[in-house]
Amino acid sequence: MDDLLLHFSANHSPLLPVSFLERAAHAFGDKVSIVYGPVSFSWRQTHQRCLRLASALTQLGLSPAHTVAALAPNIPALYELHFAVPMAGAVLSALNFNLDAATLAIILEKLEPKFIFVDYEYVDVILTALQLLSEKMGKRPLLVLIQELDQAATLVENDLASATADIVKYSDLLDMGETDFEMVKPKNEGDPISVNFTSGSTGEPKGVLYSHRAAYLKSLASVKLYDMVSAPVFLWTVDMFRCNGWCCTWAMAALGGTSICLRNVSARVMFDSIVLHNATHLCGGPAVLNMIADAPASERKPLPCKVHLIIAGVLPMSQVLKVEGLGFTVSHAYGMTEVLGPALVRPWRPYQLNSNSSYEHKKVKFPEGLLGDRVIEEVDIKEPETMKSVQRDGKTMGEVMFRGNTLMSGYLKDPKATQEAFKDGWYRTRDLGLFHPNGVIQLKDRAKDIIVSGGEIISTLEVEAVLLSHPKVLEAAVVGKRDEYLKEKPCAFVKLKEGYGAMSCEEIVKFCEEQLPDFMVPRTVVFGELPVNSTGKVQKFTLRVKANAMHSISLENGCQRS
Amino acid sequence: MDDLLLHFSANHSPLLPVSFLERAAHAFGDKVSIVYGPVSFSWRQTHQRCLRLASALTQLGLSPAHTVAALAPNIPALYELHFAVPMAGAVLSALNFNLDAATLAIILEKLEPKFIFVDYEYVDVILTALQLLSEKMGKRPLLVLIQELDQAATLVENDLASATADIVKYSDLLDMGETDFEMVKPKNEGDPISVNFTSGSTGEPKGVLYSHRAAYLKSLASVKLYDMVSAPVFLWTVDMFRCNGWCCTWAMAALGGTSICLRNVSARVMFDSIVLHNATHLCGGPAVLNMIADAPASERKPLPCKVHLIIAGVLPMSQVLKVEGLGFTVSHAYGMTEVLGPALVRPWRPYQLNSNSSYEHKKVKFPEGLLGDRVIEEVDIKEPETMKSVQRDGKTMGEVMFRGNTLMSGYLKDPKATQEAFKDGWYRTRDLGLFHPNGVIQLKDRAKDIIVSGGEIISTLEVEAVLLSHPKVLEAAVVGKRDEYLKEKPCAFVKLKEGYGAMSCEEIVKFCEEQLPDFMVPRTVVFGELPVNSTGKVQKFTLRVKANAMHSISLENGCQRS
Incomplete structure (x- = not known):
């Protein structure tokens, strides 16, 4: 049968996300690709704009395998760069616009971009970052200024006139x-x-x-992951700099969907956009969920169609139930940058713990952990030393691992980190989880966040889920506080909702006691703001330092339970 | 940037349709995979049955790259073989059960299968084919008898007892x-x-x-091609032996859909199954369309949900309108075995010819030609000698060509035919078509069927479309009849519907004259059965011979127009 293996250029071409755009321009050229306020484009126009951009970049010296950075909110230009940059053979890096200049400088030094596309709102931070870098960098990248499509941002241009960087306008690139x-x-x-x-x-x-x-296959998988129909209307509430918008940038072209771009996300904007454009899908972290759940009645609107909300992170049950009450369909996602966004997605539903659970004696329903039935790659839970799969008994914990085609190639210029990320042909998430006998995965915690207390293992996610289910709690984070006898004791940091009244430590502890076994109930509760990093994740290492620094008696704004 | 190219077994695995089944067993193990009369399976069961089959085949000596033949209607066993055979590393060939023993013998000689799976209805024809082959073949293949899931077909077993072939039962394979x-x-x-x-x-x-x-990517593309939602209910009206059921065998596993298997297709069975199982999709040729359109009122049922009907071939507008009137959504497909089934699909709609058309003066709406806006691969129309793309002007004809990943690898043991199928990196369909200025493709005809008459080019498909739009016409085929002066003249073969009354030649010619330019109106009309091949395609070469053999005056059952 060896003679069967015939290969022709006709029947083998590389899997390229850009091909989705070419097809979209051909197959539904007149359909709307992007809406942004009063502006909208057809797929034919988007294709032509991307060709123009790629052409201009090439004229200006961009070569294959160069990198291009972009710092912008979810506007059409950032969407277009997802196609235009690879069309020129180059590599796109959409940067987090919440980063400070010092962190941006570190990234730019590693990335060595030939071009930096920057939205007019972020010019200052980029100029500062380039200033910080000026000694270290050889040739300066060319700055491309993105202005609003329907306004002349002369103020910014004046600012730039005094800047030392070489600058060109996005609209001029399109023209040339x-x-x-x-x-x-x-x-x-x-x-x-x-x-x-x-x-x-x-x-x-x-x-x-x-x-x-990987990007091509992840885009096609989005149909399954996000329960997408053939022409979704995608409301851009997840940042495009986050895993390329969970790969939905490319997926929309694959499906001929419509992107509703947003500069800023708020409850009012979301409801208005859903009604105006019949949006079918929106994604993001718990912040998106909370905005919808807590939207004042004056900003809410009845949904005109079925709207899928896909949320990654810990989902407070009370918030999910509120949002479902408004008519949304909620799915729960688990993933990370290294697996191109969500890898496990599952329709959200209250989670009835089985008899193996430590909560057996508590007759309450928990929000499920992070589970997935819309898995797109191979997933397993392994003992990370031996790499043996754990028993699927609903109690044996191990590390969640993935393998398949929709994984990163590795880390840029970091062979050591790349080596450590993989083991024996699997990607190590460093998250702990377990398999239920029916094959469902329950995520317990980050390996480094888990609390070991008097021989018991405590998932901080599970304690947080209980805290978050209290109607007065907005955010919660639990960390281990060193203890002489038990090794660690759970310590909770809680931010309360505004307008729901105060809460005493005793109240929250009692609430936890009703729902958790004794060893899991936080011994210390601290109220206040939670420190978050640039992507909005709670910085648990900061909280651990804080928890361990606290004296066991005096607490400014919290309480202890013996 | 060369150091970016890092490859690990963790992040690169071959694209295998079998992986869809593994994922389905994990992600929706309890969901229904297959329904067949009173029998049904879950995805977990289907996975386990396929593993058992693959294991048994391996025990019995099947090795990677061996071939396995199967002759069966759309029953669960044939579905299972689509996964079990590749799981054992082997290559499946689902054969057309309409073939006669002589043709089957030719195929089996080329295929050299190690196993032949045969449904109890087709045992005779296989035994005859093997008899014909007995001298030519070395080691005889092992026959595997597929009986009905819920009955013991002892009659067949008795028949087989006298046969010379080695025989094992499908159910025994599952057991071992x-x-x-x-x-x-x-x-x-x-x-x-x-x-x-x-x-x-x-x-x-x-x-x-x-x-x-190719099969993996075509399966994923089915979402787009057939407008499939995440869990379609697929009614098996297209034969699994036809491009592996248009690749829907594998696609159903990818989507976690449900297959409703049918041994025989009829209007009553289709309506009953749609209502019983809420079927969402069915595919096939014009025969499927006609069965639904012409179903007697007593067999029709109101549709319980949106039902997509995807039909390949020439679609008579009157039949489509009838079916749409019953609530079906009709899409029109164009493809061939070499591109793994449909490659261009488009929602059906009456086709308003543009001003470039030769029908300009006729104020009628035509059913569209074969067009595609759900294209999944690169398509072009080229002048086949120079390989230059034709003008997209709505009139310049050329040959439709494809390239991309969902194309055949080549022809089995036929390097010459393989070579001829491809040219300069494109697959040649041998079909003629043109591009409208808006990018829509209109298929005109098979290159070998087109009629050249007095310097005019006539698409037989377009003449047939007009004939088929007559309420009394069931089937129609038009071929060129040699002519001394014009080179060729159109000659129509027409089969009338039963129960709609007779029709005179004058009536059909007048009908054509009202809708077609004079040079396209058939000069000869012959009523009667149309010769079809094993897959139901009209044999135009037979009709051409017949047309040319006819004297210009005497016609038993037809007429001529000077």
Whole structure:
């Protein structure tokens, strides 16, 4: 049968997300690709704008395998760069616009971009970052200023006139580019299309490399993951700099969907956009969920169609139930930058713990942990030393691991970190979880966050889920506080909702006692703001330092339970 | 940037349709995979049955790259073989059960299968074919008898007792197989998963090879092509032997859909199944459309949900309108075995010809030609000698060509035919078509069927579409009849519907004159049965011979127009 293996250029072409756009321009050229306030484009226009951009970039010296940075909110230009940059053969890095200049400087030094696209709102921070870098960098990147589509941002231009950087306008690039530009096709579908930097909550941000193949297959998988129909209307509430918008940038072209771009996200904007455009899908973290759940009645509107809300992170049951009450369909997602966004997604439902659970004696329903039935890759839970799969008995914990095609290629210029991320052909998430006998995965905690207390293992996520289910609690984080006898004791940091009244320590402890076994109930409760990093994640290492520094008696704004 | 290219077994695995089944067993193990009369399976059960089958086949000597033939209607066993055979590393060939023993013998000689799975209805024809082959074949293949799931077909067993072939029962294979069988993974996703034989209307049937990669990507594309939601209920009206059921065998596992298997298709069975199972999708040729359109009122039922009907071939507008009137959504598909089934699909709609058309002066709406806006691969229309793309002007004809990943690898043991199928990196369909200025493709005709008459080019498909739009016409085929002065003249063969009354030649010619320019109106009309090949395609070469043999005056059952 060896003679069966025939290969022709006709029947083998690299899997490229850019091909989705070419097809979209052909197959539904007149359909709306992007809406942004009063502006909208058709797929034919988006294709032509991307060709022009790629052409202009090439004219200005961009070569295959160069990198291009972009710092912008979810506006059409950032969407277009997801196609235009790979069309020129280069690698896109959409940067987190919440970063400070010092962190941006670290990233830019590693990335060495030939171009930096910057939205007018973020010019200052980029100029400061470049200033910080000026000694270290050789040739300065060319800055491309993105202004609003329907306004002349003369103020910014004046600012820039005094800047030392070379600057060109986005609109000028579009004017100088040609639509007959021939796309630079990578020879190998394993070549990189983008770099996404992790938040770097501990240590320097790492640049996670996505291949064309991985991005292509993840985009196609979005149909299954996010329960998408053939032409979704996607409301951009998840940042495009986060795993390339969970790969929905490319997926919308694959499906011929419509992107509703938003500069700023708020409850009012979300409800208005859903009603105006019949949006079918929106994604994001718990902040998106909370905005909808807590929207004042004056900002809410009845949904005109079925709206899917896909949320990653810990989902407070009370908030989910509120949002479902408004008519949304909620799915729960679990993933990370290294697996190109969500890898496990599951329709949210209250979670009835089985008899193996430590909560057996408590007759309450818990929100489920992080589980997935819309898994797209191979997933297993393994003992990380021996790499043996754990028993699927609903109690044996291990590390969640993935393998498949929709994983990162590795970390940019960091072979050591890359080596450590993989083991024996699996990607190590460093998250702990367990398999229920029916094959459902329950995520317990980050390996480094788990609390070991008097021989018992405590998932901080589970304690947090209980805290978050209290109607007065907005945010909660639990960490281990060192203890002479028990090794660690759970310590809770809680931020209360505004307008729901105060709460005493006794009240929250009693609430936990009703729902958790004794060893899991927080011994210390501290009220106040939670420290978060640039991507909005709670910085548990900061809280651990704080918890351990606290004297066992005096507490300014909290309480202790013996 | 060369150091970006990092590859780990964790983040690169071959694209295998079998992985859809593994994921389905994990992600929706309890959901229904297959319904067949009173029998149904869950995805977990289907996975385990396929593992058992693969294990048993391996125990019985099946090795990677061996071939396995199957002759059966759309029953669960044939569905299972689509996974079990590749799990054992082998290549599946689902054969057309309408073939006669002589044609089957030719195919089996080329295929050299190690196993032949045969449904109890088709035992005779297989035994005859093997008899014909007995001298030519070395080691005889092992026959596997598939009986009905809930009956003992003792009659067949008695028949077989006298046969010379080695025979084993499907149910015995399931019993002897182990569920801990470890799948044989191909090293290369370009390795073959299946062989689909063309009808061979001219010359010997050709074995079209599908790679794992092509089948995987086509399955994912079905979401877009057939407008499938995340869990479709697929009513099996398209034969699984036809491009592996348009790749919907594998696609259902990818989507976690439910397959409603049918041994025989009829209007009553279709309506009953749609109502009983809330079927969402059914596919096939015009026969499926006609069955639904012409179903007597007593067999029709109101649809319980949105039902998508995807039909390949020439669609008579009157029939489509009837079916739409019953609530079905109709899409029109164009493709062929070599592109793994439909490659262009488009929601059906009456087609308003533009001003460039030769029908300009006729104020009628035509059913559209074969067009596609749900295209999944690159398509172009080229002048086949120079390979230059034709003008997209709505009139310049050329040959439709494809390239991309969802194309055949080549023809089994036929390097010459493979070579001829491709040219300069494109697959040649041998179909003529044109591009409208808006990018829509209109298919005109098979290159070999087109009629050249007095310097005018006539698409037989367009004349047939007009004939089929007459309420009394069931089938129609138009061919060129040699003519001394005009080179060719159109000659129509027409089969009338039963129960709609007779029709005179004058009536049909007048009908054509009202809607077609004079040179396209058939000069000869012949009433009667149309000769079809094993897959139901009209044999135009037979009709051409017949047309040219007819004297210009005497016609038994037809008429001529000067």
